[in-house]
Amino acid sequence: MLSNLRICAVGHQTISSVHINNICCYKVRASLKRLKPHVPLGRNYSSLPGLIGNDIKSLHSIINPPIAKIRNIGIMAHIDAGKTTTTERILYYSGYTRSLGDVDDGDTVTDFMAQERERGITIQSAAVTFDWKGYRVNLIDTPGHVDFTLEVERCLRVLDGAVAIFDASVGVEAQTLTVWRQADKHNIPRICFLNKMDKTGASFKYAVESIREKLKAKPLLLQLPIGEAKTFKGVVDVVTKEKLLWNSNSNDGKDFERKPLLEMSDPELLKETTEARNALIEQVADLDDEFADLVLEEFSENFDLLPAEKLQTAIHRVTLAQTAVPVLCGSALKNKGIQPLLDAVTVYLPSPEERNYEFLERISRLLLPFADQHVEIPSLTAGNIALTVGLKHTATGDTIVSSKSSALAAARRAEREGEKKHRQNNEAERVLLAGVEIPEPVFFCTIEPPSVSKQPDLEHALKCLQREDPSLKVRLDPDSGQTVLCGMGELHIEIIHDRIKREYGLETYLGPLQVAYRETILNSVRATDTLDRTLGDKRHLVTVEVEARPIETSSVTPVIEYAESISEGLLKVSKEAIESGIHSACLQGPLLGSPVQDVAITLYSLTVHPGTSTTMISACVSRCVQKALKKADKQVLEPLMNLEVTVARDYLSPVLADLAQRRGNIQEIQTRQDNKVVIGFVPLADIMGYSTVLRTLTSGSATFALELSTYQAMNSQDQNTLLNRRSGLT
């Protein structure tokens, strides 16, 4: 029985993708050329290209692994930490691909969009399924660039666990903090992988410290690196006291040597590992009472006698409770440390069962993704990924249920659980499916089809893209009649433009990129208005009096109040019309036509002639509110961004000088290895096109992250310049 589906990404051409229970289902269109045949040849499968009958697993093992052996995990990190490279290694070692893909060569499986391959970045999440030592792992590689935050969020809400990847030479970076917070919100157990241990400047200690300090997490060091940067050779498994060494002559890292540490051959390393293991045991005992009892009763005299499996089970519980995070390390590029990372995923991250979802599922037509091919399957157990086709009215972030009664039952149960929430470890949150938070778009630009006859095609393309990506907003400019795209950043809009061309065959024209300003009022004002219109033999007559006043909310949704004199009876029939009128008036402020923020509207009087339609009431209220807003003293608000620039010491001065010219407000300059990290605020209007400027200023050695902080009042000089520019005076 189908009781709960989560829709994750829909709308691209004919395939819609759904979440079944806690599982994410995405379109996967990776190239099949390097896929190893893991699909049984049969009635439905013979059409898959490149599949041979010999090296295949049984249908049962492919479609229905026991739920305890399923891991649904995401990979998350700051841009360029190495998610895609790590995923490629994982696919290779698990036998899913035959050769190693490389982001720098543009031939990875998960970065399958043309733009991803060209730019070497991940934009859309991709899902792949593979088996590792008897476990089924459904893995999602998510984008790291801030413009695609929503894509990360919609993945996280359905995962059972995640691997957070860090660049070991920089530790925690700006976007890591964002995705970490998102994972906290969705209660996702995590393990950390300190990647790039081979890189100059890599520091295990520094990266661990940054996890402790910046993420406020308790790192459990399950490994120690053997060597660092150029000398990085392998890792020590602290839990088992073994050393794992990769052969430096091997070009794919498939084979490695695992040996117990011995007093004779490695006295120093053994001593260091024993100390690390003892510290780990104490740390876990502090966090887990059951383990503490075991250690105290049986092993307090000698921690060496504590079996590795007992320690692993306790670490699993602590990871699940999210009171600490296991930390591992390696180098994806140099093919070291990936196999133990996979082991850790199966040992420490939870199965769907442990995450306490209790639905069973059934839908009419199910497809299983095998890269860009889909195999129809009759049924699927909870905890798996599948696709369904043809959902027309469902968009990313929606939850669908089989019937109204099952939805009500889920809501009732959530309510009951909510009452015991504090006792039951957020049971209600586990049952209810979290919505996605859609960030505010800060940029917009007009978009034109190649000819008027192509306008319907453009509208169709934008509709599909919006269903997939709710952070893209599309609206019609009421003055010019033009279509306006609103997005998260320059790159976001550029990619949308590119996708319209490649996927929908439409060559569109973008207007100049503009900042999404807001407006507010500075004093209280009252206005009255009357609308008197006769349509046919019917007279519509409304008189309204409203007050608009400034309040502090940081929201574009106006607060609506009613004076006591407004009759209950009148409100009953016309409340909806009144509020829709107020909302529509506040969408377009009198200064720039931007949304009005921080206002309260009070309705003081309303008289309505009998027979007046609600549309006329709405129109009159809207006009009256606009009149009031126009009368008030007004203020433009501009988006202020949090900026973090990481730059080599030598280039710090030109970067600071440039930021000073951009109205930048520097809060702090940190030292990170050989780099300086500049943290501050800068108005969005002054930071457009910054990536090109920064590249030129620093010979390509700097990176930056940008995120909306707040909307702030513009000073009067800047505001006048902007208003004059908009009205064409300058």
Ligand SMILES: Nc1nc2c(ncn2[C@@H]2O[C@H](COP(=O)(O)OP(=O)(O)OP(=O)(O)O)[C@@H](O)[C@H]2O)c(=O)[nH]1
């Ligand atoms: N030295 C070193 N470089 C690495 C390692 N892993 C990845 N890289 C390099 O780092 C860059 C970024 O790697 P990706 O795998 O694309 O990183 P990503 O996190 O997927 O990036 P986005 O998808 O854009 O968020 C590439 O040039 C990789 O070759 C590593 O272990 N060591």
